[in-house]
Amino acid sequence: MPSQEPRTDVDARYSSEGAAATPWPQARDALAAAELFWISTVRPDGRPHVTPLSALWQGGALYFSTGPAERKALNLQTNPEVVLTTGANLWDKGLDVVVEGTAVRVTDDARLRELAAAWEEKYGGFFHYDVGDGCFQHASGQAYVFAVAPRTAFGFAKGEPFSQTRYRFG
Template sequence: MNTLVPRRDRPDIPKEYGVPDTDEGLVEWPWVVEQLEKARNYWLISQYPDGRPHCVPSWGAWVENKLYFSGGDMTRHAKNLAVTPGMIAHLESGDQVVIIYGKAVNASNTPPEIMKQIEKAYVEKYGAGEGATYALVPDKILAWTTYPTTPTRFTFG
C-alpha cells in the first residue's frame, strides 16, 4: 500500500471569496482517498489537439495514489491523450469536491498486484472486472467539503 501523504495547504483563490488564511479547516487526506475510492463515476477532461476541452464520464479505480481508467485507442480521450497527456478528473459532486490535476500515462506496465487491486475495485463497484489502460498521476488535488471554509490543495512530489 502506498503510504505517501501529499503536502497540504490552501489553494490560490482570490481573497474576495472568503477562504481563510489559516490551515484551520483543511480537508484531511483520508477523506479525499475515501471519496476517490468509493466514487462510481469520474469526469475526465482532456484537450483536443486544437486546444478545445473534452469531457466524458468514465468508470475508474483509485489505487496507490493514481486514478486508473480505460479507453480504447479510438476513443476521443485516448486520441487527445496521445497528443497532450495533461488531464483533469472531477468527481460527480459539486458540494463534496475532489478534483485531480495531472498527467495520464499508459498503464500497460502496471505491476500485477496493482492490476489485481484495480480489477477488484471494478468488480465491487461495477460488477465486472476490467483492466486499466491509463493511470492519471496527480500533480495536485483540490478538495473541499464546505465552501469557502475548507478548500484544500494537496501537492505531490
C-alpha cells in the same frame, strides 16, 4: 510515483473564515468511494474535451480506461495531461475532489488483471474485463488503461464552513 502524503494548505480567499484544510485521507477516501468521475483532456487543436467515466483509486493513483479510438484516448496521444473530478452536485454539502496529473498507459498484463479484479469488485459484473495484449478485453473490443498519480489535487468542502484545500505531491 509522487509522495503519498502531500503538502496541504487551505486557500483563505475561497474558504469560510477560520476554515481548516480538509485532511488528505478524507479526500483520498472520497476518491476511493466515488463511482462517477469527469475527465478533462485537450484535443489536438487545443479545445477541451470533458466526459464522464468510471475510475478506480489504488496505490496512490486514479485508473481509468478508454477505447483506443475514443476521443479521450486520441487526445492523450498528443497531450497526456488530464484533470479528473468527482463529488456531489450539491451546493451546501459534500466534498468535491479534483486531481491534476499525467495519464500514463498501463500495459503489464499482471497489473491489468489486478485492476480488472478491483474494477469488478467496485462496480460489479457490468465492468468485467479479461486481459490480453496490454489491454482490457471486453465484448466491445479493447480498452486502454491509464494511471494518473496526482501532481496537484484540490478538495472543495461545501457547507459551513466552505473550504478550498490544495494538496501538492512530489
